[in-house]
Amino acid sequence: MSWKGVTIWFTGLPCSGKTSLASAVRDKLNKRGYYVEALDGDVTRKYLSKGLGFSKEDRDENIRRVGFVCSLLTKAGSISTAAFVSPYRAIRKEIRNQIGNFVEVYVRCPVEVCIKRDVKGMYKKAIAGEIKNFTGISDPYEEPEDPEVIVDTDKESIEESATKVIEKLEEMGYIEESKPYFFKLPLYLLKELQEIADKEGYESIDDLLLKMIVKSMNSFQGPKTLSKDEKEKIKERLRKLGYIE
Ligand SMILES: Nc1ncnc2c1ncn2[C@@H]1O[C@H](COP(=O)(O)OP(=O)(O)OP(=O)(O)O)[C@@H](O)[C@H]1O
Ligand SMILES: [Mg+2]
Incomplete structure (x- = not known):
């Protein structure tokens, strides 16, 4: 149903809420009849980027590969979501330019809240020194300078954050505005x-x-x-x- 492809790129600290938010946005889009391809770090690292680690070079290579897939999908007119920590600004900029129709969502959340959430127990291990190069603990996170959307997941509900993203997509003309009781007459x-x-x-x-x-x-x-x-x-x-x- 979508006639104009777009990549919705979720970036933020581990446990900031990228996967949860991307999934909520996808549900909302599906309900409106848009098919969405969801790319997520947890899955792509098993296949597309198998063997890559967490050094800066490997992280950049991971994002470059995902960015390439997103650029193909976007060119073909699909809506894709991509949920990746993607901590480095330069590579995010590189894929933004490559993809073109790019909506960057900064999934913002204080690191202390992320540590409390610790969905996969990774912060605990990173703090104990068992995992090296862990973003937010022993590796930097470079905040987006001019993202299309900022969500504050420590203050907003998933529903509120997802609505912000949907509204931006409407505003930018990637999806049709939803007005259930509205119809156009000649x-x-x-x-x-x-x-x-x-x-x-x-x-x-x-x-x-x-x-x-x-x-x-x-x-x-x-x-x-x-x-x-x-x-x-x-x-x-x-x-x-x-x-x-
Ligand atoms: N507004 C919000 N948006 C997204 N997640 C939220 C929000 N408020 C609370 N949460 C909670 O934060 C947690 C975030 O976990 P999630 O796996 O989505 O993070 P992530 O950024 O994908 O982490 P990772 O980088 O490890 O994959 C979930 O338990 C989710 O319910
Ligand atoms: Mg995730």
Whole structure:
């Protein structure tokens, strides 16, 4: 359904909420009829980037590969979400330029809150020195300078953060605005309706349309019910023709 591809790139500290938010955004888009391809660090590191570690070079290579996949999807008109810590500014900029239709979401959360969440127990290990180069503890995170969206996941609910992203996509024209009770009428029809509304003394076209809908519903009487006699006559005819006994 999407005619204009876009990559929604979620960047932030481990446990800041990237995966949860990307999944909430995907659900919302699916409900509106958009198919979404979701790329996530947890999965791509098993396949696309198998064997890569967490040195700066390897991290950049990981993001470059994911960025390449996103650029293909985006060119083909798909909506993709990408949830990666992606701590380095330069590589994020590089893939932004490569992809073009790029919406960067800074999933912001103080490191202390991330440590408390510690969904996968990685912070605990990093603090104990068991994991080297862990972003936020022993490796830097370079904040985005000019992201399209910033969400503060320590203050907002997932629903609120996801809504911010959706609104930005609408604003930038990547998805259609959702107005459930809105439909477009051709201009000539609007003019005609306005004339009728003025002539008949309605305050607005909306009032006139409402009246017309109610009127047409009232005039609809449903299928005619047959009397006993009428039913018998029909049966008799069908019997003579041999359709029923
Ligand atoms: N506004 C919010 N947006 C996203 N997550 C939130 C929000 N508020 C609270 N959370 C919680 O924060 C946790 C974030 O975990 P999640 O796995 O999504 O983080 P992540 O950034 O993908 O981490 P990782 O880099 O390790 O993959 C979840 O338990 C989620 O419910
Ligand atoms: Mg994640």
